[in-house]
Amino acid sequence: MAVLKSNGVLELINESDGKVLYSIDIKLLKRSEVREVHHSIFESSNYLFVGAIEEMRLESLTKCQYTDGSILPQISKQLPKVTRIIMEFPYRIDVEDWLVALKSFTVRQYVGLSKSNLFRVSRRLKFDILEAGLSEERLDADGKPVKLYAEIQMWGAPWYRTAIVDSSRNPFFREEFELDLPLNTKSFTVALKQASAHNYQQSDIVIGSAVLSYEEFHKDQLQTRFPLLQGQYSQVGQICISIRNKTNYILPPESFNNFEQILLNLNFKQLLNYVVSKHPQSDLESTAVVLLDIFQSLQKENEFFSALINDEITKIMDAPAKSANLYNSLFRGNSLLTKSLELYNLRVGQEYLEKVIGNFITGLISSHKPTEIDPMRIREADPALKKKAVDSNFQNLLHYAEEVWKRIYQTSNDLPDTIKQQLTILRKQIELYTNDETITLNCITGFIFLRFFCPVILNPKLFFLTKEHQTGDISRTLTLISKILLTFSNRSMFGAKEPYMERLNDAFITPRTPQLMDYLDKITGKKLDFTDKRLKLSSSLERTDIILTSKDLLKELPTVPFLIDKYLRLDQLADLVTNEVINPDVIDDFGEASDEEVDPDNSSTNLYKIGSLEFEKLVLDKKEGDGEKFDFEFGSEKFIKTLLDTSDSDGVYSYINANSSLKDIIIESDRLSSKKARLAAKLCTGETASDIIDINKFSKSVLSTTILDPQRRIMKAPARVPSLRYLNSDSSLNFKFRFRSSSTANSSAPYFDDDGSSSVTGSQTTRSPTKKLSMMIKSASISSFQTALSNNEEKRKTKLGRWFKKKGTE
Structure with missing residues (x-):
């Protein structure tokens, strides 16, 4: 515990x-x-x-x-x-x-120069391991092919594994992972391993491995082959990998206040149509994820789905040529609605699927009964024996179909309420446009069966219901069960196209159609559901409120449920909407050149500020000399309230946001994109001491985190370590600096002569110390400043501060 x-x-x-x-x-x-x-x-x-x-x-x-x-x-x-x-x-x-x-x-891990000018870096890789190509097939001691799997390793430990597959010269995996890489992680390893059994073992032999550096997966790559090395030089094959990289530079939550307010008061239909029109159909799923996460984190998913449903139905109704096929195809193709609702149902219904479908598939795999009823697929020459095999297999298949339907039907009241809410909205919206019950029910079954139950049954490994991909007879059984459920949900019959399936019309579809209609009415709120709850799902448990930290800090953390990174998604939406064209190389170069980590919540972090982007803030003085200030973002709610200075400022601010338009969200997206680009460009540029506001405080922080190491080099170190000798200590009063010229030293760190001499080589110019110290400034930690120092320390570092200022402005 x-x-x-x-x-x-x-x-x-x-x-x-x-x-x-x-x-x-x-x-x-x-x-x-x-x-x-x-x-x-x-x-x-x-x-x-x-x-x-x-x-x-x-x-x-x-x-x-x-x-x-x-x-x-x-x-x-x-x-x-x-x-x-x-x-x-x-x-x-x-x-x-x-x-x-x-x-x-x-x-917290941020990149930036001060609390007011920083951002968080999100690096996410969609990493698809396709297949491997080996120089020779691997065999065990008995001459049989071994089992293989691929493993993704970071920091000396495994973090992702593929399923175990049979060995061949070209083992096939086809598994996708999403890696969330910290900014400082420059590489990871993909190892091909030989499984000693059907389970993963720590002692499994590594056949070969490929180390992928950041430069190799910095840009999107499709089916790139990397060499698999055994040892340092011996190549044993190749591994084919597809990589899609997405790096986002996320401003602090307060930067999105105006963007979020505009979004909440915007006509969703306008925004959705604009986003879809700007981006190709191939990016539909990624766009759907961004929008779904945003509206779910804002608790506006009902309004989001209503806008999508209404828009799609309107397009059908406004079509010049209407036909039965057109109506029956409603919500059957790929659209922003179908992708979003499919992702939503699978997200909120994962635990339900594990307990209903997962347990069923586990039992099916363990029993492994034959279910092939196509005579053409049964290898038996004797017609009588073939018919007997078909009859026996039919009973097995019918038993499986009845069992899975029984599990679905009897747990109608356990289906997550959030899924039933969306299906209820869907049904009501459709019934506003048509009285044809067939069209209505086809739309509902298209989501609950075609996009929810059947994909999970067809590929249980994809939804974490099984450990391995199913092949052979098991895969065929799952395909037949999915086909039965899909035909059944459409209230259709098997016909001449698949004559061997026609027996299921009378054996399964017809007698259970009343149950299907009852089920569809219950999950769409058409009738009350008095079915007993059979599953203990976590959604029925009371969640604990997280009260250990401030609300402002919680904004930076993933939202619950489902751990949605809200401000990452808002940043991605701003990128989808913006008209600004930002040079990604500026930010990418910064990401490679600087990996300083700043904790903006550190009490001493805001001792000084780099004088850039301060025009993003507005400081209003109430009275000259009273010392009380208001510091907030231009255009924010606090800014407007201060200008109004009336008791009705809340109503005025709400009125302003209530009139938000698509143009407003585009302008705000442009502003956010421009701010990121300016900040990244500023961080890429080397700064001097003259850029620093309140140089005295900065000098103190530098000296309190700088030491003389045993090799007599000046190094950055954590503050207040008793065994270290800091430059702000009394023992350092007589230190004398000497700086190497760039032609005589490779190291950028200052050092001391053995005799403490301050002599300088003739090749040095008067600007060398400034250059060297500016490099110290750039590498100095901003997260561990001291705020209290002795009077002697104050005196010494005030002098050094004046020296910085003088040299930085020469």
Whole structure:
């Protein structure tokens, strides 16, 4: 059992006696060090990783950063060697709540120069492992082909695995993963492994591996082949991978206040049509994900789906030539509505599917009864024996079809209410345009059967219901069951096209059609559902409110349920809408050149500001000299209220937003895109001391995080480590600097002569110290400043501050 305390300490408790086994200080971890564990690792999505990742921290070190050999914090007092744990939870909602609660105490990872000018970097890779090509087939000791699988490794550990497949010279995987990479992670490894059994083992042999660097997957690539190496040079084959990379630079939540208000008061239909018109049909799914996440996080999914349904029905009704086929094809093709509602149903219905369809498929696989009823597919020469086999297989198939339908029908009251709400909206909207019940029911079954139940039955591995892809007889059985359910849901009959299926018309479809009509009425609110609830779903449990942290901090964390990154999606929507053309190389170069991590919530972070983008803020003084100021974004709600200074300012602000138009959202998207581009360009440009406001405070921060290491080099280091010798200490009063010229040294770090001499080589110019110190400034940590220093320290660093200012303006 685990308890997270209000001070950020996670205590692991023995359930038998209530004693604390050991505790972990979550505040010492970075936000990317609390992560979900992919379903493929433990065959469950209910696991979290919590711990310090040494390899990732090493990747973030700069040349001027000091380390004593170990950069892992001591997160546990009881067990100093414990650096990471895996947490298992009974329900998915527990994973979501704990992930958000734990991340709220971690060190936030931002890129920027101060609290007012920063952004968060999101790097997501859709990574499709297609197949491998081996120089020779792998055989075991008995001469039989071995089992193979691919594994994605980061920081010395596996994070994703494909299914185990039979070996050949060209093993086929076709599995897609989405990787969320921290900014400092420059590479990961894809290893092809030989499975020792039907389960994954830590001792499985690595056949070959490919290391993919960021430069290789920086841009989208389709079916690129990477060499599989055994050791350092021996190539054993190739692996074919498709990569789609998406990097977003996300401004702080307050930057989206106006954008969000405009969005909430905008005509959804206008926005949706505009977005679809700007982007090709091939990007329909990614567009649907962005819009669905936004409106779901804003709790506006009902309005979102209503606008989509109304728009699609209107297009059909306005068509010049109407026919029965046109109406019957309504919602059957790929559109923004069908993609969005399909994704939504699968998202909210995942747990339901696992308990209803997942258990059924598990039993089907274990029983493995033959179900082939096509005489052409049965290899039996004797007609009598063939007929007997067909009759026996038909009974097996009928039993499976009856079982899966019974599970669906008897759990109508367990189907998530959110799915039933959307189906109810769908039915009401359609009935406003037509009285034809056939058209109405076809639209409903198109979503609940064609896009919900049948895809899961056809490919259970894709929805995490099975560990491996199903092939052979099992795959054929699942295909036949899906075909029966689809025909049944359409109230159709099998005909001459598939004569071997006609027996199911009388055996299954006709006697159960009344149940189907009853089921459709219940899930669309046409009649009350008094069916007993049979499943214990997490949606029926009461969720715990996360009150351990401030509401402002929670805005930066994923929303619950479903862990939606709201501001990532708002940023992506702004990119979809904007007319601004931003040069991605400017931001990409910045991402490669600087990987400083800033914690904007650190109490001493805002000691100084780089004087850029401050025009984005407006500071109003109430009275000259009274010291009270208002600091907020131009055009924000606070800004308008301050200008109005009336009791009715809330109503006026609501009135302004109530008149939002498509033009407003485009203008605001352009503003956000321009702000990101300007900030990225500023961060790419080397800054000097003259750019810094309040140079004295900055000087203090530099000196309090700069040390003289054993090699007599000046290095960046964490503040207040007792064993280190900082430049702001009394022992450093007599330090004398000497700077190498660029022609005589490769290192950018200043150093001391062995004798403490301050002599300078003749090749140095007067601007060399300024140049070197500006490089120190660029690499200085902004997240660990001291705010209280002795009088002697104040005096020394005030002098140094004046020196900075003088040199920076020469």
